[in-house]
Amino acid sequence: MPGERSTDGGHSLAGVEHVPGVAKPDPVLVVEKMRRAFGGLVAVDVDHLEVQRGVITALIGPNGAGKTTFFNLLTGFDRPDTGSVVFNGRDVERLKSHGRAREGMVRTFQLTKALTKLSVLENMKLGAGGQTGEHFLQSLFPFLWKSQEDAIEERARELLRRFRLDHMADEFSGTLSGGQRKLLEMARALMASPAVVMLDEPVAGVNPALTQSLLEHVRRLPGEGVTVIFVEHDMDVVWDISDWVVVMAEGAVIAEGYPESIGKNQAVIDAYLGSDHDGDELDEGSAR
Amino acid sequence: MTFAAIDWGFIVIQTVETSLGLEAAVYALAAVGLNIHFGYAGLLNFGQVGFVAMGAYGMGLSVTLWNLNPWLAVLVGMGFATLFALILGVPTLRLRGDYLAIVTIAAAEIIRLLARSTTLGDITRGAEGLHAFIGPFRELNPFDPGSEYGIGPFMVGGNQFFAIMLGWGVTAMALLVVWQLMRSPWGRVVKAIREDEDAARALGKNAYWYKLQALILGGVIGGMAGMVQAVGKATIQPDSFVPAYTFFFWTVLILGGVGRIWSPVIGSIIFWAMLTFFQGTLIAMVNEGLIPTGLMDPTQVNQIRFMLVGVGLALLMVFRPQGIFGSREEMMLDAR
Numbered sequence: 001m002p003g004e005r006s007t008d009g010g011h012s013l014a015g016v017e018h019v020p021g022v023a024k025p026d027p028v029l030v031v032e033k034m035r036r037a038f039g040g041l042v043a044v045d046v047d048h049l050e051v052q053r054g055v056i057t058a059l060i061g062p063n064g065a066g067k068t069t070f071f072n073l074l075t076g077f078d079r080p081d082t083g084s085v086v087f088n089g090r091d092v093e094r095l096k097s098h099g100r101a102r103e104g105m106v107r108t109f110q111l112t113k114a115l116t117k118l119s120v121l122e123n124m125k126l127g128a129g130g131q132t133g134e135h136f137l138q139s140l141f142p143f144l145w146k147s148q149e150d151a152i153e154e155r156a157r158e159l160l161r162r163f164r165l166d167h168m169a170d171e172f173s174g175t176l177s178g179g180q181r182k183l184l185e186m187a188r189a190l191m192a193s194p195a196v197v198m199l200d201e202p203v204a205g206v207n208p209a210l211t212q213s214l215l216e217h218v219r220r221l222p223g224e225g226v227t228v229i230f231v232e233h234d235m236d237v238v239w240d241i242s243d244w245v246v247v248m249a250e251g252a253v254i255a256e257g258y259p260e261s262i263g264k265n266q267a268v269i270d271a272y273l274g275s276d277h278d279g280d281e282l283d284e285g286s287a288r
Numbered sequence: 289m290t291f292a293a294i295d296w297g298f299i300v301i302q303t304v305e306t307s308l309g310l311e312a313a314v315y316a317l318a319a320v321g322l323n324i325h326f327g328y329a330g331l332l333n334f335g336q337v338g339f340v341a342m343g344a345y346g347m348g349l350s351v352t353l354w355n356l357n358p359w360l361a362v363l364v365g366m367g368f369a370t371l372f373a374l375i376l377g378v379p380t381l382r383l384r385g386d387y388l389a390i391v392t393i394a395a396a397e398i399i400r401l402l403a404r405s406t407t408l409g410d411i412t413r414g415a416e417g418l419h420a421f422i423g424p425f426r427e428l429n430p431f432d433p434g435s436e437y438g439i440g441p442f443m444v445g446g447n448q449f450f451a452i453m454l455g456w457g458v459t460a461m462a463l464l465v466v467w468q469l470m471r472s473p474w475g476r477v478v479k480a481i482r483e484d485e486d487a488a489r490a491l492g493k494n495a496y497w498y499k500l501q502a503l504i505l506g507g508v509i510g511g512m513a514g515m516v517q518a519v520g521k522a523t524i525q526p527d528s529f530v531p532a533y534t535f536f537f538w539t540v541l542i543l544g545g546v547g548r549i550w551s552p553v554i555g556s557i558i559f560w561a562m563l564t565f566f567q568g569t570l571i572a573m574v575n576e577g578l579i580p581t582g583l584m585d586p587t588q589v590n591q592i593r594f595m596l597v598g599v600g601l602a603l604l605m606v607f608r609p610q611g612i613f614g615s616r617e618e619m620m621l622d623a624r
Contacts, residue, residue, distance in 0.1 A: 077486065101492035113487035115480050116621045125473070126480050127491050133473035134493075136501055140468050149473065174621030192491055 013052055013244055018257035018265075021048035028053035028196055028227050029074070029105075034083030036066075036073055036251075043069040044080070045251040051196075056218065056228040058242035058259070060235075062272055066251040067231045068110060071200055075107045076100045088195060102129060104195030108202065110231075114181040116174030120165060123173050123184055124156035125149070127191025156191060163187045163217065179206040183214060190226075197221065199230040203237055215241050247271065293576050299568035301441050307561035310448065310520040313455025314340075315559065317513035318533075319540040319552030320462045324506035327547030328470060330482030331503055332389035335376070336510050336537050338396030341529035342368040343511020344518040345403060345412065351421035353411065358424045362515060369511030372399070373504040381499045388503075397531060404526035417525035418518075425519050451520030458516055459553065462509050467549050469505075478502055539601055545611025554612055562600055566593035 016022055027050035036044040044066040051057050059067050072078035074085055076097035084093050092100050101107075115123050131152070132138050133145030160166040163183045168176060173184060182202060189197050202218065203211045219241050221228050232238050238245060238259060245262045247255040249271035255262060262268055306312065318340055325331040346368025350361035376395055380387040403412045412418065431437060431446035438444055444452065469475050477498050480488045485495045518524045540559045544551025570589045573579045584592060604611070610619045 075490070097489045098492050098494045101490055107490050109486070113484045115483035115487060117483055117618055118479060122476055126476055129492050131473045134477050136474055139472035139474035140465070142472065145473060172618065172621055188491065
């Protein structure tokens with residue numbers, strides 16, 4: 001059995017069948033017939049997928065399964081050949097990446113994008129949406145945005161304290177370590193008050209101690225009304241924090257289910273290890 | 289045949305006069321625009337002289353062609369620069385940064401060649417350029433063209449003094465605008481886009497729109513440089529907008545330090561001080577026989593002084609790569 005679950009604990013998913021493309025009681029994200037090919041290679045071909053609101057969903061799959069491409073398609077960083085994304089009941093197909101972010105779908109990147117020549121605090125303040133001072137003309141008149149800026153700064157400092165980065169607030173973010181950059185990127189995403197955060201390998205290259213604190217932050221998000229979708233290769237992390245697991249292979253969703261049951265799924269074992277393997281590695285994880 | 293025979297006083301006065309003169313102001317202003325493009329927004333613009341030309345021609349044609357008053361003419365000049373920014377930016381700013389660089393260098397040459405073409409001869413007066421626009425601007429001059437203005441040995445005529453004051457005045461205003469913008473959330477977004485466009489987009493910022501705004505703003509300031517130059521020289525000639533000028537603006541910016549408020553001003557002053565000082569000294573040395581005429585004659589001095597500026601720039605890159613105002617710590621972040 002997994003260790004601690006998120007606040008929701010996956011209870012809202014009780015009774016949902018463990019089959020690919022299954023309908024969820026309260027989906028925040030619905031993907032329909034999404035396909036993306038690069039020349040002859042079909043990177044993503046997802047028939048139907050629903051993501052439950054308020055839980056932590058892990059997206060796993062072997063290398064080259066199309067997870068990151070799928071992320072790019074969901075967030076508007078890439079365009080699908082066909083298919084649609086419905087987010088919070090709204091078809092976001094025509095929105096570009098920044099438009100989807102404003103709707104509340106905020107992502108992080110596999111290769112961390114700390115804005116190195118901005119201070120850590122500036123990085124955080126950038127995350128806040130709807131800033132008056134970000135308009136050209138208004139920006140010339142500080143009295144129009146000063147109070148909003150102060151409120152944003154206060155929220156930024158509070159989040160930095162929570163992520164234990166407050167002592168670095170005034171440093172260039174380029175001086176942070178790799179793990180601290182991951183923390184900063186996640187905290188910055190939260191500044192945007194997202195409905196869904198999409199984390200692309202949130203703990204890749206992060207040392208074990210920092211990984212634990214990072215996961216602690218992720219685990220708390222559903223309780224704050226934030227849905228989490230994350231791509232991860234580290235199976236321990238997947239079993240540790242996810243409420244629901246979606247498995248991709250060769251661009252398609254091949255399995256869905258609770259983390260403890262997914263390791264026993266024959267299609268998943270085949271995808272990861274080839275069909276003639278007995279699946280030791282996955283069983284090991286689920287037996288923890 | 290000694291160094292003592294050189295009139296150092298004259299050379300120093302000339303150097304100071306030029307480095308605070310009209311051209312220095314024009315270069316500073318054009319570099320302020322370039323600083324917005326490259327220093328803050330990370331846009332590679334290799335055609336800043338095109339914006340300068342658009343500003344000058346927009347203003348000049350408003351008077352010669354449409355008889356507008358000087359203030360409206362300035363607005364039209366800004367409009368021309370904006371139009372140029374839109375033509376360059378709309379198709380390229382969605383693409384990778386190098387595309388803008390390619391397009392700008394070509395487009396600036398197109399502007400110059402169009403202006404000097406016979407096809408547009410009735411409008412732009414070809415290589416001869418525009419002169420008739422200056423009247424209404426001279427009327428705005430509060431100084432007496434017949435008297436000399438200045439301090440001590442640094443004296444210039446009234447028209448020239450007006451142009452210099454105008455140039456540095458507009459530069460001061462441009463610096464004020466840049467300073468305010470770059471400490472605002474708008475500046476934060478622009479700098480974030482310079483660092484990583486995708487990160488900004490993932491946080492809901494319309495990177496394309498901000499880059500276009502930055503291109504327009506820097507271009508309009510470049511256009512102002514063209515207008516100041518036109519008023520100061522009382523002429524707008526296509527061949528004063530050759531591509532080399534763009535790279536002088538870049539030299540000015542890099543000398544001062546990219547992405548700092550004051551660097552275009554200090555960079556321009558140093559650039560012109562070096563040019564004038566080298567010119568005066570070399571000519572005097574040739575005249576005094578300190579440099580044999582077989583090695584260098586006075587007509588070659590003009591080229592050689594640019595070589596020396598080049599050497600100066602190369603030395604700066606070795607010993608102080610961040611420029612005069614830049615921060616080494618900040619620059620080293622790129623190397624991590």
